[in-house]
Amino acid sequence: MARAVSVENGVRRVIGDGAAVPDGEVEGLGTDELLALYRGLVLLRTYDERSIVYHRQGRIGTYAIFWNHEAMQVGSALALEERDWLFPSYRESAIGLLRGMPASTVLSWWRGHPAGWWNPAEYNVASICVPIATHVPHAVGFAWGSRLKGEDRVAIAYFGDGATSEGSFHEGATFAGVLKAPSILFCNNNQWAISTPLSSQTAAPTLADKAIGYGMPGVRVDGGDVLAVYEATREAAERARAGDGPTFIEALTYRSAPHATADDPSIYIDAERVEEERDHECVGRFEAYLERVGVLSEADAVEIREDALAVMREGIEQAEAEPPADPTLVFEHAYGAPPPTLDADLADLRRVLGDG
Ligand SMILES: Cc1ncc(C[n+]2csc(CCOP(=O)(O)OP(=O)(O)O)c2C)c(N)n1
Ligand SMILES: [Mg+2]
Helix, strand or coil: CCCCCCCCEEEECCCCCCCCCCCCCCCCCHHHHHHHHHHHHEEEHHHHHHHHHHHHHHCCCCCCCCCCCCHHHHHHHHCCCCCCEECEEHHHHCCCHCCCCCCHHHHHHCCCHHHHHHCCHHHHHHCCCCCCCCCCHHHHHHHHHHCCCCCCCCCEEEEECCCHHHHHHHHHHHHHHHHCEEEEEEEEEEEEECCCCCCCCCCCCCCHHCCCCHCCCCEEEEECCHHHHHHHHHHHHHHHCCCCCCEEEEEECCHHHHHHHCHHHHCCCCCCHHHHHCCCHHHHHHHHHHHCCCCCHHHHHHHHHHHHHHHHHHHHHHHCCCCCCCCCHHCCCCCCCHHHHHHHHHHHHHHCCCCC
C-alpha cells in the first residue's frame, strides 16, 4: 500500500501542502536566500534531467540519477559556509555546482575523462566517492584535523541507507562521536540500496536510532522539504562549531528513479509509491511554497530555468571539446612496481582505441 512520508514520529517538516497542512518558515531566510535555494534546486534538477538525455545519446557513461534528491543536497549544502567541506558520494555527483564548479567538470567525470578530476581545495568539495561509505572516515578525519589546526570548518559526508551497514560507516561514526569531530553524517534514506530494501539494512525502527550508539543526536527530516533539510543542517553545523560534536541526519525519501541508468527497478520497486513520490517531487513542492508566500514570479522562474539550461549547454560543449584522454593514465598510477604484462596490455588498449 502506498504511503506518504509521515510528518509525525519526529520527522521534521517546514513546507505544507497548500491545504490542510500549514506552511512554516525558517528564521533568517529572506527573499534572497529563498531564491538561492530555488536556483540551486533548478540547477541540480536540470543537471540531472539533461544528464539522462546525454546518457541516452551516448555522450556520458553510466549515470547515477538523483532526481528528487535535490532538496537534500541543496538544503544541506546551502546551510553551510563556503569554508566547510562537502564529501559527496556518486549520488551527489553534481553538488560541486553549488560551489561554482563548472558543469563540464562533472560531465567529464561521468565521461571517464581526467578533466573530471578537480583539486578539492579549490571548491572545498572532496572527490566523488563510489565505494560505499569509505568517505565517512575521510570526512570525519578531515573535520578532526581542521579542529586540531584551529580552523572553523565543518565537514559533511553524504551517503545512503545502504551505507549504514558498512564497516566504514561504523568506523567513521565512532571516530566522530569519540573525538567530537565537527562533522555531519548526512544519510539520504531513499529506502533502497539498488534492489536491497531498507528492511534488509537494519532491524532498528529508524536509521536515526543508530546515532545514540555513537553518542550523537539523530535527527529525522523530510528529505523532500528543502527548508526542513536546511534548518536541520544549520543546527547540526552550529553544534559542530560550538564543539558539541557530530550529528547524524536521516533525510527520508523514496527513490523514485532507477538507481542508475543501467538499472531496471520495475522488478522490485513499489510502483504506486513511486508515483506518489513523483507527484510530490521536491522542486515543484518548493516552487508552490514560494508562490504561496509571494516570493517567486513566473518571470523569475523562467529566467532561473533558462540560466540552468545555459549552464548545461555550455557544460556539455566544453566537456566534448576536451581532447581524448591519454590511455597511459589508466596504467601510470596503478602500480609501484608494474607487472611485466603491463606494456603488452597498454599496447592492446592503444590498438583497440586505434591509437598506435
Ligand atoms: C564498498 C562497495 N560495495 C558495493 C558497491 C556496489 N554498490 C553501488 S551503489 C550500491 C547501493 C548503495 O545504496 P545506498 O547506500 O542506499 O545509496 P543510494 O545509491 O541509494 O543513494 C552498492 C551496493 C560499492 N559501490 N561499494
Ligand atoms: Mg539508498
